[in-house]
Amino acid sequence: MTQNHSTQLPDAEDLLQVLAQRLQPLLQKNTALVGIHSGGVWLMERLLVLLEKTIVEHQIEHGTLDVSFYRDDYAQRGLKAENRPSQIAFDVENKHIILIDDVFYTGRTTRAAMNELFDYGRPASISLVALVNRGGRELPIAPQVVAVEICLDASQHLQLTQAPDGKLALALTSQHNSARS
Amino acid sequence: MQNPQLDSDGNLRHLLSIEGLPKRILNQILDTAESFVGVAEREVKKVPLLRGKTVCNIFFENSTRTRTTFEIAAKRLSADVISLNVNTSSQSKGETILDTVDNLIAMHADMFVVRHGQSGAAHLIAKHVPPHIHVVNAGDGRHSHPTQGLLDVFTIRKYKPELHNLRVAIVGDVLHSRVARSEIHALTTLGVPEVRVIAPKTLLPAQVEKLGVHVFHNMEEGLKDVDVIMMLRLQNERMSGAMLPSTQEYFKTYGLTQEKLALAKPDAIVMHPGPMNRGVEIDSSVADGKQSVILPQVTYGIAIRMAVMAILAGGGAQ
Numbered sequence: 001m002t003q004n005h006s007t008q009l010p011d012a013e014d015l016l017q018v019l020a021q022r023l024q025p026l027l028q029k030n031t032a033l034v035g036i037h038s039g040g041v042w043l044m045e046r047l048l049v050l051l052e053k054t055i056v057e058h059q060i061e062h063g064t065l066d067v068s069f070y071r072d073d074y075a076q077r078g079l080k081a082e083n084r085p086s087q088i089a090f091d092v093e094n095k096h097i098i099l100i101d102d103v104f105y106t107g108r109t110t111r112a113a114m115n116e117l118f119d120y121g122r123p124a125s126i127s128l129v130a131l132v133n134r135g136g137r138e139l140p141i142a143p144q145v146v147a148v149e150i151c152l153d154a155s156q157h158l159q160l161t162q163a164p165d166g167k168l169a170l171a172l173t174s175q176h177n178s179a180r181s
Numbered sequence: 182m183q184n185p186q187l188d189s190d191g192n193l194r195h196l197l198s199i200e201g202l203p204k205r206i207l208n209q210i211l212d213t214a215e216s217f218v219g220v221a222e223r224e225v226k227k228v229p230l231l232r233g234k235t236v237c238n239i240f241f242e243n244s245t246r247t248r249t250t251f252e253i254a255a256k257r258l259s260a261d262v263i264s265l266n267v268n269t270s271s272q273s274k275g276e277t278i279l280d281t282v283d284n285l286i287a288m289h290a291d292m293f294v295v296r297h298g299q300s301g302a303a304h305l306i307a308k309h310v311p312p313h314i315h316v317v318n319a320g321d322g323r324h325s326h327p328t329q330g331l332l333d334v335f336t337i338r339k340y341k342p343e344l345h346n347l348r349v350a351i352v353g354d355v356l357h358s359r360v361a362r363s364e365i366h367a368l369t370t371l372g373v374p375e376v377r378v379i380a381p382k383t384l385l386p387a388q389v390e391k392l393g394v395h396v397f398h399n400m401e402e403g404l405k406d407v408d409v410i411m412m413l414r415l416q417n418e419r420m421s422g423a424m425l426p427s428t429q430e431y432f433k434t435y436g437l438t439q440e441k442l443a444l445a446k447p448d449a450i451v452m453h454p455g456p457m458n459r460g461v462e463i464d465s466s467v468a469d470g471k472q473s474v475i476l477p478q479v480t481y482g483i484a485i486r487m488a489v490m491a492i493l494a495g496g497g498a499q
Contacts, residue, residue: 079492084216
């Protein structure tokens with residue numbers, strides 16, 4: 001059973017503006033942005049436009065990660081039918097990496113992303129930026145920057161969606177046996 | 182009858198032949214391979230997907246390249262890999278195939294990659310193993326070599342993404358080639374509109390047209406305006422009796438030279454599954470030329486084999 005409660009949720013476009021403001025001070029020379037598929041990449045693409053001036057000024061590079069090959073639940077869930085190549089075209093060595101994800105939940109996606117990043121090289125630091133922290137982390141990992149914190153039940157699944165015109169929205173579904181991400 | 186390659190949910194359980202695989206599965210393998218291509222270009226060329234799993238390469242017939250690429254693929258997925266050349270071990274002492282397999286299962290193998298001179302060997306093993314064990318056919322007799330067929334299609338897709346617009350020619354010893362059958366099935370399933378086979382009558386299987394291909398005996402005619410030329414190796418070791426006057430004669434008629442290549446489209450690509458017989462089916466200047474994608478095929482072969490093993494071990498799509 002899947003139910004939709006999207007009306008109660010904050011507006012993702014408003015949150016994006018907040019996130020951009022909070023992210024800006026973190027951007028400096030030798031920083032690189034890495035979006036986690038899919039929601040994190042959508043956010044990153046928008047942030048690249050919103051923060052264009054700072055990004056050009058500091059020559060900030062960016063890339064994308066699909067963490068499917070690093071997930072700890074691969075043995076139970078297998079590979080998703082659709083996975084996209086990770087694209088890190090810059091040298092990770094000694095970079096200050098800022099990971100971008102849509103919803104922070106258990107911390108397992110972040111762990112997978114960190115493991116993958118280290119296979120590209122040794123970054124100087126990694127921080128995490130998320131649009132929403134929904135509570136329920138299972139690892140000693142937390143985002144440094146979020147636009148909003150919402151407390152959700154484990155049976156609820158919060159997801160960022162992208163409309164054909166590029167507009168972002170949050171969607172909440174209640175699923176029995178929903179896989180935690 | 183249920184397709185032995187798929188489980189009850191339609192996910193890939195074994196990879197035995199391209200025949201019978203739906204387009205959805207072929208695309209899943211090709212798309213997943215796309216993600217693995219980048220892994221080889223990183224500082225650490227490994228992903229942890231198959232950590233703690235044991236992959237057994239059982240080769241009842243020699244094939245250095247296929248064995249090596251499967252080994253590298255499994256290792257890049259972080260699996261433990263054991264490669265057995267069975268013709269030099271227990272089989273020569275009289276052990277049956279299934280006894281060999283049972284012994285490896287008792288050692289907790291999770292996946293078998295099987296190469297055998299007899300058609301159907303991988304099917305036999307797949308029917309025999311318990312449900313949690315996966316089998317990949319790495320070539321059985323004249324029957325099938327699915328990962329080679331997949332890597333060929335993957336290579337074509339890399340250079341010529343519009344598959345539905347292509348004219349592909351397969352040239353040479355189709356009769357003895359397990360690769361050719363796998364290629365033809367993959368190409369037609371993925372919607373390539375025109376697949377040609379070019380060979381002398383003696384090197385074509387009976388009723389080859391039923392596979393949906395156009396048959397040419399004249400190479401000059403067959404190569405006209407093609408986008409892709411897939412050369413096949415002249416399978417000397419599989420040839421019994423005199424099917425050809427001589428290899429020199431064969432080169433003259435069916436060898437790919439610069440002059441014959443010029444009949445294809447100017448941006449046509451040249452492929453060969455290896456090992457090549459230079460001066461028999463392909464001229465060195467073509468094999469090493471600008472239009473040759475023979476070495477990229479080898480590189481992509483690793484990504485394809487990683488994709489197949491990753492999908493099998495993960496129980497398919499969700």
